[in-house]
Amino acid sequence: MPVIKDLTLLETYTPGLHLIATLHSDKTPLLVEYTAFKTLADDLTSTFGLQKLGEVYHDFEPGGFTGIICLSESHLSVHTWPEFGKINLDIYLSNFQRVNNGTVRAIFDRIIAYFEAEVVSEHQIVR
Numbered sequence: 285m286p287v288i289k290d291l292t293l294l295e296t297y298t299p300g301l302h303l304i305a306t307l308h309s310d311k312t313p314l315l316v317e318y319t320a321f322k323t324l325a326d327d328l329t330s331t332f333g334l335q336k337l338g339e340v341y342h343d344f345e346p347g348g349f350t351g352i353i354c355l356s357e358s359h360l361s362v363h364t365w366p367e368f369g370k371i372n373l374d375i376y377l378s379n380f381q382r383v384n385n386g387t388v389r390a391i392f393d394r395i396i397a398y399f400e401a402e403v404v405s406e407h408q409i410v411r
Contacts, residue, residue, distance in 0.1 A: 300358070301385040302376040302409040303392055307401035308369050314399055315366035318342070318349035324398050325353055325360065332387045334377070357384060360391065371399055 314320060318341040329336050335356040343349045352361040358376040365371075375391055377384035396403065 298379040298383060299410045300376060300378040300380075301388040302411055303373070303388050303406065304375075304409070305373045305392065305406040306404040307371040307373065307396060307399060308404050309371060309399040309401040310369055311400050312366045312369065315364040315369070315371065316343075316347040316349070318351050321349070321351060321362060321398070324394070325351065325362075328360075328391050328394060329353065329355070332391065334387075362395070370404075371401060 309315060322339075322341055325339075328334070337354045337356055339351070339353045341349060341351045347366045348364045350361070350363050353359060355377070357380070358378050359374070361374045363372045373392070373395060375388050377388050379385070395401075
């Protein structure tokens with residue numbers, strides 16, 4: 285385990301919010317391929333002033349996609365299964381340079397609205 289040599293760092297560290305959720309949506313066309321979601325993700329990173337370091341998207345046959353956006357603040361990932369109406373989300377933003385907990389929640393809410401989805405399960409981890 286790494287040793288923190290400067291204990292004053294512990295006094296200034298603010299844990300970030302990590303949100304992991306499963307959603308359900310009947311909007312099957314939105315779950316089939318990633319192009320429209322990528323547009324949303326680009327808008328979210330811009331709107332909330334996040335720094336994108338890289339991204340990977342992949343469409344599966346006969347449908348469904350994965351998208352992973354690596355951010356300097358951490359990451360956003362989505363995985364869809366149109367045949368089940370299922371969406372898995374993973375959003376984590378650190379609080380290194382600013383408190384991003386509200387941003388995590390706002391991104392989550394925008395994604396729910398985009399897919400017109402209901403939350404099946406939601407887990408929040410402060411770390």
